[in-house]
Amino acid sequence: MRLNKIREIYDAVEEYFAGIMLFIGLTLIFINVILRYFWGRPQSILDEFSVYFVVWGILAGMGVALKHNHHIKVDILYQTLSIKARRIMSIFANCLGLAFTLFYTYFGYQLVTNYIISGQRSADSQFPLWIVNLIMPISGILFSIRFLEKIYLLLKDGGKGWLKIEREGGHH
Numbered sequence: 001m002r003l004n005k006i007r008e009i010y011d012a013v014e015e016y017f018a019g020i021m022l023f024i025g026l027t028l029i030f031i032n033v034i035l036r037y038f039w040g041r042p043q044s045i046l047d048e049f050s051v052y053f054v055v056w057g058i059l060a061g062m063g064v065a066l067k068h069n070h071h072i073k074v075d076i077l078y079q080t081l082s083i084k085a086r087r088i089m090s091i092f093a094n095c096l097g098l099a100f101t102l103f104y105t106y107f108g109y110q111l112v113t114n115y116i117i118s119g120q121r122s123a124d125s126q127f128p129l130w131i132v133n134l135i136m137p138i139s140g141i142l143f144s145i146r147f148l149e150k151i152y153l154l155l156k157d158g159g160k161g162w163l164k165i166e167r168e169g170g171h172h
Contacts (some may be wrong), residue, residue, distance in 0.1 A: 006036070014142060018061035025053030045126045052132050059139035063146040071078075087162065091154050098147040102142050108136025 028050035036042035065071055078086060115130035122129060154162045 008068050010145075014060070014067075018057050018064055020057075021053050021060055022057030025050045025057055028053060031093075048122060048127075049125045054134045059135045060142060062139055066146040066150070067141065083163065083166065085158050086166065089152060090162070091151065094147050094150045094154065098151065100142060101144040101147060105144060106138050106139025108133070108140050111136060132149040 028046045032042050032050065034047040035046070078089065081089060112130050113132050115128070115133055120129045121127060122132065153159075153165075
């Protein structure tokens with residue numbers, strides 16, 4: 001029961017964080033459009049930060065999309081396979097996804113470290129670029145957790161939980 005509560009909190013934090021980042025980014029874009037068309041005074045800092053917030057929202061939302069199976073998939077081959085072959089393909093695909101996210105997380109961390117060492121800042125606002133790029137290792141960790149969750153579901157009890165979801169029409 002306690003593990004389910006932790007998972008619910010984690011799910012909520014991940015979803016709200018991604019949503020709030022997107023909302024802030026899109027709000028900044030809207031404000032800048034108003035400033036441009038009504039007062040003729042767009043603000044470059046709003047353009048800059050709107051991009052940062054939208055990118056943060058999208059990258060943080062990758063794990064949310066994976067959780068809800070909203071990633072682009074090619075189902076033609078998958079649907080022709082037997083249930084056993086589907087499970088094997090799902091295990092392989094999720095392990096490959098996990099390998100990618102570990103690679104992405106590691107090199108995102110390296111990028112952030114390089115920005116910290118170099119002290120590089122954005123051109124318009126002079127905002128530290130290590131903060132802007134911090135979303136790469138963070139989103140990589142979030143995405144890795146979702147792949148691990150899917151792999152666990154595929155392996156736990158011989159895949160009985162996965163099979164139930166598969167039969168209801170949502171595959172992993």
